[in-house]
Amino acid sequence: MRAGAYEARVEDYVALLKPRVMSLVVFTAFVGLLLAPGGINPFVGAVAILCIAIGAGASGALNMWYDSDIDAVMSRTANRPIPAGRIERDHALVLGLVLSSFSVCLLGLATNWLAAGLLAFTVFFYAVVYTVWLKRSTPQNIVIGGAAGAFPPMIGWAAVTGTISLESVVLFLIIFLWTPPHFWALALYKQSDYGAANIPMLPNVAGERVTKIQIFVYSLLLVGSTLIPGLTGFMGTVYSVVAIASGAGFIWLAWALLRTSETVAMKKAGRALFTYSLSYLALIFLALLADHAVRLLGWL
Missing domain, CATH: 1.10.357.140 (UbiA prenyltransferase)
Incomplete structure (x- = not known):
């Protein structure tokens, strides 16, 4: 420079x-x-x-x-x-x-x-x-x-x-648990970048297998946390349906990543989960808004 x-x-x-x-x-x-x-x-x-x-x-x-x-x-x-x-x-x-x-x-x-x-x-x-x-x-x-x-x-x-309040803590928890699988999926196909910068991302330190296992575990915890608003009555049917359907997709992609062993396939699966995770979080929060609007209008 x-x-x-x-x-x-x-x-x-x-x-x-x-x-x-x-x-x-x-x-x-x-x-x-x-x-x-x-x-x-x-x-x-x-x-x-x-x-x-x-x-x-x-x-x-x-x-x-x-x-x-x-x-x-x-x-x-x-x-x-x-x-x-x-x-x-x-x-x-x-x-x-x-x-x-x-x-x-x-x-x-x-x-x-x-x-x-x-x-x-x-x-x-x-x-x-x-x-x-x-x-x-x-x-x-x-x-x-x-x-x-x-x-x-x-x-x-x-x-x-x-x-x-409890409700705001749940919103915090959803994003908090979403962050590890989101960024570790990115780290799996950007390992060389993080290695060059000497950043101790999980795949570079603990290996790909450990990272994929932790991604899957956090994905389960994340989807579980998204069910809390419906189970506690904070949200209703509209939100719960979206949370279950989109969560199933998240877990499926995390499972597909966990099962990969070949490097190219792993990077492809990691990129797929990372891309999906972006729209997933947006969808969850859109569903919160939609359910809130529906209940305010008295439609359900």
Whole structure:
């Protein structure tokens, strides 16, 4: 990278915020906000979602700031703005710190300080606990670090109610248990990338067989957790049908991956599970919304 070679564009600063990750964070937080009892002023709700989005973006910028060295040696991240030489590292750090402070303060003023505190903890957990500490030190990085991505629906719920309830904890649990099979499936067919960056992802440390077994176990736990809303009466028939059908698909793909032994087939099965897991989580949270709407309208 040459001194003075930085040619940042607007889209590069947007990329620092990890917009694809942010979109999932915003959606799950939105679901938590809408499902919370009592309701919220639409304008205040929009501000709350905006704050959560900004906080998620700040986390992404701080992650890219710290991880720019390993991003440079991984094929899927080498073209990110910092390793590609389009944005200075210090700019990403300042952007992350400013946006995180702004989002937390605004959320606290607009809603309540429990929601703001949860958002602050989420940013800290992702940027410091996961990125700085866990990611490079333990193959359980994704398991523990996955908590950061699981907080948004709880923050949305707290923004409305000012409390943490069993229902919001269940929403947290679903995303928390979804994270390991999702990322370990990716790690199975990106082992060389993680190996080159010296990141101790489970396949590189414990081997493919152990990883596939753990993916299957976590898949069972994940699908089990998605049944809790229906079993506790939090959700009704519409949600339960979707959770059972989509969960069966998740377990089937995890089982198919577990049964593979040949490398090419394993990578293909891992990619299939990873791709399915993206739409799976979105479908589960869409089903939560749909069931909530149906029950509000009195159709079931």
